[in-house]
Amino acid sequence: MAEGDLRWYILFANYEQGLALHGLLTDAGIKNRIAPAPRAIQGELSCGMSLLLEPDAVEAARRCIKEHHAEYYDIVPLAGQIRSRRDKYC
Amino acid sequence: MIYLDNAATTLHKPPQVMDAVVRAMTAMGNAARGAHGGALEASRTVYNTRVKLARLFGCPRPDHVIFTANSTEALNIAISGLIRPGDHVVTTDCEHNSVLRPLYRLEERGAVLDIAPADRLGRVACEDLEALLRPDTRAVVCTHASNLTGNVLDIARIGEMARRRGALFIVDASQTAGALPIDMEAMGVDVLCFTGHKGLMGPQGTGGLCVRPGVEIEPWKVGGSGVHSYDRRQPREYPTRLEAGTLNGHGIAGLSAALDFLQEVGVEAIEAKECALMDRFYQAVSAMDGVTVYGDFSQARRSAIVALNIRDYDSAAVSDELSETYGIATRPGAHCAPRMHRALGTTDRGAVRFSFSWFNTQDEVDEAIRAVGQLAEE
Numbered sequence: 001m002a003e004g005d006l007r008w009y010i011l012f013a014n015y016e017q018g019l020a021l022h023g024l025l026t027d028a029g030i031k032n033r034i035a036p037a038p039r040a041i042q043g044e045l046s047c048g049m050s051l052l053l054e055p056d057a058v059e060a061a062r063r064c065i066k067e068h069h070a071e072y073y074d075i076v077p078l079a080g081q082i083r084s085r086r087d088k089y090c
Numbered sequence: 091m092i093y094l095d096n097a098a099t100t101l102h103k104p105p106q107v108m109d110a111v112v113r114a115m116t117a118m119g120n121a122a123r124g125a126h127g128g129a130l131e132a133s134r135t136v137y138n139t140r141v142k143l144a145r146l147f148g149c150p151r152p153d154h155v156i157f158t159a160n161s162t163e164a165l166n167i168a169i170s171g172l173i174r175p176g177d178h179v180v181t182t183d184c185e186h187n188s189v190l191r192p193l194y195r196l197e198e199r200g201a202v203l204d205i206a207p208a209d210r211l212g213r214v215a216c217e218d219l220e221a222l223l224r225p226d227t228r229a230v231v232c233t234h235a236s237n238l239t240g241n242v243l244d245i246a247r248i249g250e251m252a253r254r255r256g257a258l259f260i261v262d263a264s265q266t267a268g269a270l271p272i273d274m275e276a277m278g279v280d281v282l283c284f285t286g287h288k289g290l291m292g293p294q295g296t297g298g299l300c301v302r303p304g305v306e307i308e309p310w311k312v313g314g315s316g317v318h319s320y321d322r323r324q325p326r327e328y329p330t331r332l333e334a335g336t337l338n339g340h341g342i343a344g345l346s347a348a349l350d351f352l353q354e355v356g357v358e359a360i361e362a363k364e365c366a367l368m369d370r371f372y373q374a375v376s377a378m379d380g381v382t383v384y385g386d387f388s389q390a391r392r393s394a395i396v397a398l399n400i401r402d403y404d405s406a407a408v409s410d411e412l413s414e415t416y417g418i419a420t421r422p423g424a425h426c427a428p429r430m431h432r433a434l435g436t437t438d439r440g441a442v443r444f445s446f447s448w449f450n451t452q453d454e455v456d457e458a459i460r461a462v463g464q465l466a467e468e
Contacts, residue, residue: 036406036422039439048406048423081403082465086415 175200239385240395249278
């Protein structure tokens, strides 16, 4: 992923919501990874954990959330700041 | 994985801690409930652990060592059991939310709270704290060392100030118990709150408070005590007064083994090793372009923590990169220390905290230095 590319974060009010959705997304085969929530997008309600998605998984994640009435705070894109030495995020 | 998040919890424990927990889970009944072998095994383990903790912290009486689940519970017990609406309390900008939130809640109920400010290096001047003390100040509540910067507060001096004004002195030793020498008597501490799973290297779910004899803390919770069962009120004797319900005996057995390890190695040796690792890391990263380190590293004694930011990167992004690319575990974000971040000017992006333990090695530190160097270059 090049610097400036968008990463999509699902934000939560607490870890319990995040871990519950992590299980749902994983069970549905939607690639996601638990990651620290960037301060820039945390907002007032969200906690320090987020789920990181590849851009092409965002719509599937939204459908999964809707289907399971999963709780979350927000889904937010953020440009990557660091040019990583690895090329996969999830 | 290179684990450098020891200020959150020490992941690597002495092997005898695990052995003790497993042994306790096969042999331990309920402490202070009955006189059969299993119950006595538990009672003996719990009492012996009180003795070890009293010795470690200079608490005059082992029965004034009270077990809790963690520092936060200990601090809640101390703060809510000693401070009443209308009382005046002094604390500092260095505090964790485990001190701040109980005090804010008391403030909402009518206590009067003054907070000594920290400067841009996260230092609190004792003179500033002393200036806030009043003739009617009920208590000073402060941390021994900041969980964000590692800066140590001059506990002995603050204790002397509090004692001179007739105020109680409650200390949060979450970051220093087991890592720095503590002597309640010499430091003028009335209540010392500690956790078992950080510097003491015991299991999570253990912690407690040491109470100076004569300090009367009203119970935060009441219930089963194993004694005085027909009384309607909680027994007044320590430790029973503050220990309603079954203790975490299995965890305390692990803590007891951890205390044996500490005794064997020595707190001074642990402090020396952790600070040498911290200093090696600090000297290298503080010289790098694009790296900002927070805290006062001119202190002769400090907690083995280095908090930093790299360029304008979000601390969460840096910590994630360290974890995913380099296999290095650190803690980003706010660290439950909102006032300290305000003082340091890091409220918006937090900071990446590297914290070192007895079980870290120089090679691990060098790997972390290399990782920070690469991130700072990009």
